[in-house]
Amino acid sequence: MNFPQFAFNNVRRNARAYVAYLLSSSFMVMIFFTYAVFVYHPKIANSEMGNMTRVGMSIATAIVYVFAFFFVMYSISVFLKSRNREFGILTILGAESRQINLLIFLENILIGAVAIVTGIAAGLILSKVFLLVSTKVIDLDDLPFYWPAKAILLTAGAFILLFLFISLFTLMFIRKRQVLDLLTGSSKPKKEPKANVFTFLLGIALLATGYWALHGKKLDELGLLIAAVTGIAGTYFFYSQLSVWIVKKLQRRRSAAWKGTNLLWISEMSYKLKDNARMLFLVTVVVALACMSTGFVLASQQAIRDSYMSNPFNFRYTTYSDGDQKKAEKDLAYIEKSLGAEGMEYRVAKVDLIPDNSYAAGKEKTVLISQSQFNHLASVMTIDPVEQLGQTESVLVQTPERERKYPPQGNNMDVRIADSTYAFRFVSRTEKVASLSYTGKLLVIQDEEFERLKREHQAWGDYIQNTTVYMAPDSGKFPGKEDPETKLGLELAEWNRSGDHGGFLQSRAENYYSFKQTFSLFSFIGVFIALIFSVSSASFLYFKLHTELSGDAVMYRSLSKIGLSSREMNVSATIQIAVLFFIPIAVATLQSLVVLGPVMEMMNSMSPVYVPVITASAAFLAVQTVYFLVVRARYIKAVDKTMV
């Protein structure tokens, strides 16, 4: 038997010990590969996506890789530790350290090769299944299966590098250990980590930098990148420092610590503090990403729905006073004919609008409408009309979304027409009709005043906006692909885009539908990332508990001899497992709230992000709870079996 044979047989005959390590490595390869299959999918790679999405996806790729690195690193260190005795015996038998190094190196390469091959094979099947399922679930044209040569190369390359690096790294790790240490194995406790003021401040500074990058100025790609790096690093320090601090505090409060099973789990946690902090950190990052991507998908869908709901006009045709009025009349006739042909019941109203000049003074535009036209519109829409107004009196109508964001201040506002400013006293109202103005801000003024301002406005060379709106009875539902409104909207939008027309037609159903179409691909990617990360966080925790199980079982067994009941063991173990599973969700929710707000704002969404984020994290909470119950049950069952 020569040495490589020995190494090979060692793996083959001791398969049970290697299987956990092999499985976890292979699992990480699979995750990374499946992700790569999507990123390099021709349809996704060639799609028109913003820079922001691209940066987001690269960040996710990097995190998957870093995650894989830590995961493999962690499993190999656990694995080698469990074999310390074996190395000790080999050393005593006279094996040179060179030979042991070679043994570990060969084993790692062997396991790495197997993991890469099996991981890619499993990934091929997984991505195929995922493509099949997802195209069914999501309203997506279809994402065909392809031969992912690029993804295979990337995965194989990345993981060969990773295994090589880790092999070399572990050699350094082993070399400095004494034979005695190896033989007595892991009975020596790890050094207790200490809370350190400097590291603590560093963590705070990092988190603050991340927060500033997100909220300080207008967010751009660089800001997002900075926030990702500092946020992740900050999270690590947050856990490593805060957990030390909390556990120490708990230990010092004897009235709480010396009660029931508290003593047991608190001390266990302080013992595993370093490992736990790392685990919490990794799981948090992963869950936060999953939460963010789901939250992003939900928030964007919400934004699309909101913009549909807030628009009370099924169709809207806009011309400007400097446009071709004849063509406009022809267009209107055509639109009405089309509506009639489709058999749609509709009401129609025409309004003249003055968009004021405020933007020249660096303020937001206000759109003016005359009282009589507003009241006509109000009667068509069956909303309250406006009472007779004085010359400087007005009614400020805002959309509900705008109202939420900018509640009106005071009761005076300035309007700028030509180069002079007019002050109006106002009372405010909230109506959807204000979406006539794209800023969501409509000011109703006295008819005579309106005519005067209109003349002045046009004399200055500015235009008046003539808008015709069509309203059909509201079905209260979102338009589907087959609805007549959608069909007509698509048709008319196409008609309006092609050829020479006097004005611009908007259909809210067409808007909604085409946004939804464009967005479905990203929903798909977002959900996919979330799914992958959620599964990997659970398997990560499972692996940790699995490796700790044998040690814990010995401890609980000896405690059961002196009278620890199964139920007490259950309580102690459940608390420890629950901390690992649920604290990351809480922190990840917080992080998602902080991150998604500015990201959505950058995407010009008016909708608040907390609803989608809470929804997403509630979903993860549910999923994580299922994982938790399964993992906990298995762990407790295994420990219970060893108790006497």
Place this chain on the structure above:
Amino acid sequence: MDILEVKALNKVYSGKVATQALTDIHLTIREGEFVGIMGPSGSGKTTLLNMVSTIDRPSSGEVRIGGQNPYNMRKRELALFRRQQLGFVFQDFNLLDTLTVAENIVLPLTLDRRPLKEMDGLLKQTASKLGIEGILNKRIYEISGGQRQRTAIARAIIGSPLLLLADEPTGALDSQSSRAVMESMAEINEKDGTTLMLVTHDPVAASYCNRIVFIKDGKLAAEIHRGENRQAFFQKIIDMLSFWGGNTSELSSIRV
């Protein structure tokens, strides 16, 4: 009062080849006794101890501790019974590395949710009995083997158990520490009147007992009582061992 009653105890380990580990054991320990169980390796000492300490079930026969039959109890009751009525001292200490010495000692009391004040009082009392007051805040890996075993004894007696069971408590200790540990146990027996059952094959350790029961091949073989003189008792033990053990090489580790 009889603390422990063992009647017609049999233990068979089933397997490919069934092994009769214990055959028809009868043993009674009265309150305040310090009983040693001796015998050569494989004689069934530890099996007997496991039966008494409710860790393993007998195949037939009866074990009563303080008049109760632990094998009729449910799992949770049994755990409580162990915690409150029995004390354990093991060869490998079975202390938790994660806890300090003080925390290790009070662990059974915290599981019972005793008030902090009471725990502190008992801790102080027990620690001074065993001479380990100075190391209460140390971690287990920072103290010596003898100190570890005395910590384990403190943990075993802090709840004032009905019966203290010791399985080779000196097996992992040097002679100096062994003596300190055995003296502590003898003192607990004499001063507090705690009933002890000790399994050992160290004749020096055994010489601290009042009575020694010898087991060979799973059967009771002999019983000797201690008189006034420990030295004479020790000699008697040696004689018994060489007679029952039949193999003098097992006595090579004699230390006086």
